[in-house]
Amino acid sequence: MESTKFRTASLMVTGAVALGITLTGCGSNPVNDLADKAGNAVVENGGEAIVEDITGADVEFGSLPEGFPDAIPLVDGDIVVGTKIAGDEGDGDGFVLSIAVDTDPVTVAEQVKAAFGGWEESSAWNEALQGGGFSDEDWSVIVAVLPGDSDADSLVGYTVIPQTD
Template identity: 35%
Template sequence: MSTARTGLAAALLAASVVIGLSGCFNPVDAVQQGVEDAVEGAVEGATGGDVQIGGDLPEGFPTEVPLVDGEIVAAAGTGDGWVVTIRTDAADPVGDAVAALEAAGYVEDPEMAAIQVEGAALRSNGTWNVLVAGDTGGVAYTVTPVQ
């Protein structure tokens, strides 16, 4: 597995852990901040990229990628790609994300059309590949340049 893929996988795992923890527990703010800082440090160390738990998009995130409305709970970028996780109240976050991508000119790769994974979709605009995956609580975007 390439370093970029390993880094993105680590970032996605960290984002999933943060969403799971924030949804299942209501820790004291200081404890939550300590956990977020530890996750950020671990992922940054593993990927060499910038990681944000909550708040802003990572540096260099492509403006051509439309995102669903909601709260950014985790974001990471390695320079070779980005992962952004958004908590949203939308009834169908993945469907909304796909609709926004398609409205912006992203299309499904015909070679990948036969592969259907519930709760996930891959779209491309010729410059960026965007994998969206999620459930009723939110959606994660993995954005990589088209090779």
């Protein structure tokens, strides 16, 4: 059973990522414009602080968050953002991760499904949305594969929640 804290924080972070993806699809991305003007380092560090303040989560741009479980199979690519969400007392921590991949979404979706081949399919894979859920005795993982900036790249989102009794 997932805790309310995980669901709330996951939805907030997922919404922020979705907003960023949506803005990227528009002609001029105000976030990118700001980054060009203020410098990538300042925006990146400020962005981390803003998301951390809003969600109470630990945000890492370009790397796995501390404590991310080795058991989760990830696609090869560049980590965009990783977030660690503190669980309720005794529940363990949850994670949200985005990885940019230089491969088309259909191929990446096949790679994801193959990587989770030994896991239980907790939510049927949706071919139209390129997403689904997997679980084992320790983790519940929701994966979504989104189109990137071109037909030849993708963004893979993972929401990782510890299994609780």
